Amino acid sequence: MGKANNIGQFEQLILTAVLALGDDAYGVTIHAKAEDLAEPKDVSLGAVYVTLDRLEDKGLVSSRLSDPTPERGGRAKRCYKLEALGERALREAAITARRMWDCSVEAWGTEWEKRWRKQWGKETA
Amino acid sequence: MKNKSPSKNIESVVAYLIPLARREEVLGDLHERYRGTAQYLLDALRTVPHVVASQMRRATDWRLLIFEAFTLYVAFLTAPAQPGGVSLLFKAGTLLPCAIPTIVALIALRIVDAYSRAGRPTRITQLAQVALAVAIAFGVEELVRLEDASMALPRAVLLSGGILGLFLVWLVRSAMRGSGTAARPATPSSDGGHAMSQEDIQRGIENLRATVRKRNLVGGGACLVVALSFALYLFLFKTALMRIGAALTVASALYMAMQILLIRKGAKTGDWKVSDSLAVYRAELERQRDFHRGAWFWSRLVAIVPGYLIFFAGMAIAFPKTARPTAGIVAFFIFIGFMAVRMNLSQARNYQKEIDRLDAGSNFGRRKAP
Numbered sequence: 001m002g003k004a005n006n007i008g009q010f011e012q013l014i015l016t017a018v019l020a021l022g023d024d025a026y027g028v029t030i031h032a033k034a035e036d037l038a039e040p041k042d043v044s045l046g047a048v049y050v051t052l053d054r055l056e057d058k059g060l061v062s063s064r065l066s067d068p069t070p071e072r073g074g075r076a077k078r079c080y081k082l083e084a085l086g087e088r089a090l091r092e093a094a095i096t097a098r099r100m101w102d103c104s105v106e107a108w109g110t111e112w113e114k115r116w117r118k119q120w121g122k123e124t125a
Numbered sequence: 126m127k128n129k130s131p132s133k134n135i136e137s138v139v140a141y142l143i144p145l146a147r148r149e150e151v152l153g154d155l156h157e158r159y160r161g162t163a164q165y166l167l168d169a170l171r172t173v174p175h176v177v178a179s180q181m182r183r184a185t186d187w188r189l190l191i192f193e194a195f196t197l198y199v200a201f202l203t204a205p206a207q208p209g210g211v212s213l214l215f216k217a218g219t220l221l222p223c224a225i226p227t228i229v230a231l232i233a234l235r236i237v238d239a240y241s242r243a244g245r246p247t248r249i250t251q252l253a254q255v256a257l258a259v260a261i262a263f264g265v266e267e268l269v270r271l272e273d274a275s276m277a278l279p280r281a282v283l284l285s286g287g288i289l290g291l292f293l294v295w296l297v298r299s300a301m302r303g304s305g306t307a308a309r310p311a312t313p314s315s316d317g318g319h320a321m322s323q324e325d326i327q328r329g330i331e332n333l334r335a336t337v338r339k340r341n342l343v344g345g346g347a348c349l350v351v352a353l354s355f356a357l358y359l360f361l362f363k364t365a366l367m368r369i370g371a372a373l374t375v376a377s378a379l380y381m382a383m384q385i386l387l388i389r390k391g392a393k394t395g396d397w398k399v400s401d402s403l404a405v406y407r408a409e410l411e412r413q414r415d416f417h418r419g420a421w422f423w424s425r426l427v428a429i430v431p432g433y434l435i436f437f438a439g440m441a442i443a444f445p446k447t448a449r450p451t452a453g454i455v456a457f458f459i460f461i462g463f464m465a466v467r468m469n470l471s472q473a474r475n476y477q478k479e480i481d482r483l484d485a486g487s488n489f490g491r492r493k494a495p
Contacts, residue, residue, distance in 0.1 A: 026150070026154070027150060027151070027153075027154035028154050028157050028158060031154075044171055044172070044175070045154065045158075045168065045171070045172045045175075046171055046172040046173070046174065046175025046176060047175060049147070049151070049172070049175055049176050049179060050175050050176075050178065050179040053179045053180075053182075053183060054179075057183065065149065065150065068153075069153075071156075071157060072153035072154075072156050072157050073130055073131075073136070073152070073153065073156040075149055075150070075152050075153025075156060076149050076150060076153060077150060077153060077154075078149075078150035
């Protein structure tokens, strides 16, 4: 795997947020989505910008300025889009996470898995 | 009724703190998240430093940073306290005090770069930017002097080293930043190349010549400074080894200047016809490519290394107290040598790419007509 695809956990989080938001991915929405995904951890807006810049430099996402809108004080949004390289990196990260999950279940047993699935069910309800 | 947007004054202050390249979207995002003045200020306070740091990283050219660091450090280290006096290089315990203004100026330059407008700044702007960074370094040095005078450089050294460093860093930045070599390709041709119009080619030639002229000026100036400095050392130092080293260095600097004048500058082509422009452009590109690779380039490197090594070896033997800083300087020179090799070869590759692009678009040169 090339260096560009070597992404950290927070970068995975931001890429996932960009993927989930589709055409509506810009600073505020990406931050909100990242906070949802990272719960209970806090995510700062500044860290989101830094990570988006890094992902853009790596060619995993691309950005463009939208038209200015009145609710933003006449300022434009910088909208982000997942690039093919980013999709590949995210897919590989998801596969790795899946393998880690399977390995954990194998080590800690199915009871632990059931307890976690129940916990997630509560959280998402 | 509660105001749904931040006050114009506060927003202006925040806007001023955000680097220009990111101002639009960050201000918009902060505006959209506005729930009250305190929340807005806290949000801005937590966000802006990240944005500045990220922009500093993005605006940093690591090769330029290394050259600037070396230039500034050597300027402070070699600046004499008085005309004809001895520099700090020959005194013990001066390595760290010289590093403080260097580091401060480098950080200031990175911040200045982060806040700069996109595109290549003019020479005057670049000079002003470097002057600002050096002035900040002077200010911090005065604060250091208040805290611990032994860690601060003497004012005379700070001044002479600062002025020398300012001009050298300005030259380095002028030479290394935004080295566009050619006109942007116009229309993609059917064979995947780019058809360049006469205007594109002429603009390419002009750009190339302007870049080469600027680099020749900097390179020639650097050769002159090196030759004059080492010619002076030839008379200042009495040890045979240092004199041999100095003489070899003077000779190598003159050899380099000769290459710049005779090879890189090239023949005058003021009387070429418009129809010849493609051939002229290609020939210019080939000449510049050959300057950065092959026998001419390696002979320059081979010429300059022995003189430096002999000179510094002589210095370490003649002034044993300076052996450690001298070893450091030699190590840095070797590192700079590696960087120079990489940069030159990369530059040669860029010229070759431009030649290939030209050939692909015009069926010129190696490509044969069907």
